[in-house]
Amino acid sequence: MVKINFINHKGETQTVNAEVGPTVMENAIRNAVPGILAECGGACACATCHVYVDEAWKGKTGDPSPMEEDMLDFAFDVRPTSRLSCQIKVSEELDGLTVTVPERQA
Numbered sequence: 001m002v003k004i005n006f007i008n009h010k011g012e013t014q015t016v017n018a019e020v021g022p023t024v025m026e027n028a029i030r031n032a033v034p035g036i037l038a039e040c041g042g043a044c045a046c047a048t049c050h051v052y053v054d055e056a057w058k059g060k061t062g063d064p065s066p067m068e069e070d071m072l073d074f075a076f077d078v079r080p081t082s083r084l085s086c087q088i089k090v091s092e093e094l095d096g097l098t099v100t101v102p103e104r105q106a
Contacts, residue, residue: 002095006033006051009103018090018095025049025085035101042086044068049073049085050105054098059086063095076104 001106004024008014013035016032019028028036028049037048053061060065064072066089072078085099 002090002092002097004028004090004094005096005098006036007098007100008034009101018094020051020090020092022090023086024051024088024090024094024097027090030083033101035105036104038086041084044071044087046070046086047084048105050075050102051083051085051099052077052079052102053081053083054100055081057094057097057099060093075102077102079089 002020004012004016004018006010010074016027016031023042025036025038029038039048040046063084068084072082
């Protein structure tokens, strides 16, 4: 298990013990993180699991794929660190990852 910190639009942090292997989105759903709706179930077919990756973690989470970039066009308030949490696989290297859920999704 690794820890992932989800920050809501009010600045409150919810830390979850995340399973290695599934995605950040799957772990958010299992832990009832507000704002992570995941309407497509993780198929990269919507943008309801949009998060901002903390700048310090951007290198470890990687860049969005072309398909993910296309889906981010449907997200609100996209930033340079925007990612779909369904596209970030949890690994041991992501222990302590911090992401923020956009206000529009809350």
